[in-house]
């Protein structure tokens with residue numbers, strides 16, 4: 001059942017390591033009018049007050065990971081799971097199914113020849129099976145460290161720790177159908193995005 005036949009937009013999964021340039025690339029697709037679904041945004045939405053995930057988090061982790069305003073204290077939560085692998089897995093068991101469900105729901109409402117679904121941790125995620133094609137934003141690891149430092153990470157050691165906690169560059173490239181190299185300037189990255197845009201429109205049968 002090809003997307004061209006059933007009019008379901010081709011689903012493109014966009015992934016990459018931290019600070020590799022996923023948002024930058026997603027914005028370039030959005031500039032071309034392509035619907036973009038960002039699972040990081042969904043991950044924040046599923047823990048908004050009133051959402052069932054929040055009650056489950058409170059039942060499991062207690063009031064200590066909540067602020068006085070009743071919102072999830074993301075910094076406290078991060079600290080809690082940083083040194084406790086079990087806690088991290090339990091938090092993921094609460095969040096991941098809901099993020100997956102909302103992603104699928106939004107994907108089914110998107111229109112156009114293709115859609116881009118940004119999933120930072122696509123390696124090993126069930127969403128890897130949901131998408132038709134995987135684009136990896138690839139970037140030299142030293143550049144990733146530099147971009148992290150320029151943005152929000154305090155030390156080189158901290159930046160390297162974050163990188164090594166993620167799937168390896170090799171593991172990401174192994175699941176890629178297409179690779180966008182984001183080592184050079186933005187113009188070079190945009191050129192690659194435009195080339196892929198033409199490819200995806202052709203694949204969808206709707207240029």
Ligand code: ATP
Nearest residue numbers: 017018019020021022023024147151182184185186
């Ligand atoms: P995260 O994993 O944290 O969500 P990301 O993969 O979405 O990050 P971006 O936020 O797009 O990455 O980029 C990381 C940083 O690097 C940003 O400050 C961005 O402006 C910068 N950056 C991205 N691409 C380039 C480029 N080609 N040249 C220079 N700077 C870049």
